Amino acid sequence: MASISSLLLFLSLLQLHCTLSTGNNHIIHRKSLEIISGSGVGGIPPPMSSSTASSSFSSTASSSIASSYTFPQNTTTSSAGPSRSPPKPPKSPPPPQLTFASPLLKKVYPVLQAFKKLVEVDPKNILASWNGSDICGKYRGLECAMFPGTKYQAVASVQFNGFNFSGKNLRLDNFLDKLDTVTIFHANSNNFLGSVPKVSNLKYLFELDLSNNKLTGEFPASVLKATNLTFLDLRFNTFSGSVPRQVFNLDLDVLFINNNNLVQKLPHNLGSITALYLTFANNRFTGPIPASIGNIKYLQEVLFLNNQLTGCLPYQIGKLNRATVFDVGYNNLTGPIPYSFGCLDKMEQFNLARNKFFGTIPEIVCEISSLKNLSLSYNFFTQVGPKCRNLIKRNILDVRMNCILDLPNQKTPLECANFFMRKLTCPNSKSMFRIPCGKNPNRVRLDQEQLEDEQAQASSPVSYWALNPDRIQNR
Incomplete structure (x- = not known):
């Protein structure tokens, strides 16, 4: 009896195995779902169709997986709906209105x-x-x-x-x-x-x-049309070429063009300018100083130093009776000192050093009571009178490296002899003795010593400040 029961159990298991192998996978799926859902395997459910089982698994599995996983948000537009462009960023607020x-x-x-x-x-x-x-x-x-x-x-x-x-x-x-x-436009340095x-x-x-910048090109002719211009400072740049003659027709008080690359002869209409202060220093101006310079009746300071000027000094310089500074040092000027220079009663700084001047130093020049510095060094002067020797003692007159035989620190006799072997003349040489102010060059100044004691201290020349690239003092 027991063997018959065992046989029946074996046949039942065999039938179950065949059923599983022919596609009834829904039982396995069901058990899997029960395990996933936590309901265990507490019994075999009623049989269901293959399509029903598949649908049931798909639905149940999807819900289970969805419950345990968070999907990223889909930022793209569904292909089923209409195409939409991404939203535009908000506009920046307009800048505040300036008043x-x-x-x-x-x-x-x-x-x-x-x-x-x-x-x-x-x-x-x-x-x-x-x-x-x-x-x-x-x-x-x-x-x-x-x-x-x-x-x-x-x-x-x-x-x-x-x-x-x-x-x-x-x-x-x-x-x-x-x-x-x-x-006013000041842009120095x-x-x-x-x-x-x-x-x-x-x-x-x-x-x-516009001084002490890096400006280039030719002299800015456009300034000629600035009709109210009274102060023009272009020093310490690299302007080249020549200065238009019309510049000297301007009603300028100040013209500073030193320390550029200007190359030209000084124009004949130089005397047409109305300036108080002129600086041509450290360029390459050539030729003689025009006689018209004597027409600049308000001129106080003028610097021609370190150029390539030649010729003799015109006697008309003696008409500059307001001048306090006259500097032609470091050029190739020659001739004697005009006697008319004795009319420069306000002269304080007088520099003729390092040229080729010669002859006797006029005593009338050494009588100018306002002189603080008279530099005649490195020339070829041969004679100096008692009034000038007095200025040497007071360290006002410098005559080093000339041809004055009885004074120390002079050129060698050979150097002096070689110089005087040349032909030394000036055009209109008689004008060198003209004295437009009517002074007597031979008069004796009985009050000279008293005037020396009463001399005021020299003021600081504006034009010499212009030889420094920084701004002019008090500007």
Whole structure:
């Protein structure tokens, strides 16, 4: 009986195995789902169709997996729906509206901001203040004033002296020429490049200082149309060529063009200028000093030193009765000292050193009571009188390296002899003895010693300051 029961059990298991192998995988799936869902295997469920089992597994498995995994958000547009572009970022808020004190300041604002962008090096941090609309109150280096004939504030003065601005494209173009209300433009000791733009439209400009920069090219002829210009300082640049003759027709008080590469003869109309101060030093001016120089009746200081001037000094220099400084040192000038120089009663600094002057030093020149320095060294003078010897003792007159036999520190006799073997003449030599002020060159100054004791201290010459690349004192 037991064997029959065992046989029946074996046949039942065999039938179950066949059923499993012919595709009834739904039981295995079901058990798997029960394990996944945590319901265990507590019995065999009723048989179901293959499609039903598959659907049941798919649904149950999907829900189970979804419950244990978070999908990333789908940021792409469904292919079934219409195409949509990504949302645009929000617009930046508009900059605050600037309010200017006058329409003239509003007009110049973009000019100032454009210049600011050109400055790559600002060692004194000047342009950090160039923000906003308060140009007159906050922008360092600028000064404002009421524009003529209006009630409007305008930029009247640019004071950049010593700021040392620099930049690879730092030019005056589209800056200086756009400041049509400016009266003073001082930019000494910066690093401006290129040439000087046209300034003919700057009808209020009367002071222009571009000294000690890196400006190049020919002399800026555009300044000829700046009809109100009274102060022109272009020293310590590399301007080349010649100075237009028309420059000397300008109504200038100051003309500083020293330390450039200017090459030309001094023009005959030099005397047409009205300047108080002239510096031509350290260029390559040639030829003689024109006789017209005597017409500059208000001239106080003039520097011709270190050029290539030749010829004799015109006696008309003696007409410069306001002059305190006259310097022609380091040239190739020759001839005797004109007696007319004794008329220069206000002369303080008188330099003829390192030329080829010769003859007797006029006593009338040594009588000028205001003299603080009379330098005649490195020439070929041969005689000196008692009044001049008195100035030597007082260290006012310097006659070293001449041909004065009885004084120390003179040239050798051979050097002097070789010089005097040449033909030494000046045109119109009789003019060397003219004295336009009517003084008697032979009179005796009985009060000379008293005048020497009462001499005032020499003032500091403005023109000698111009030989320093920095700004002129008090400017």
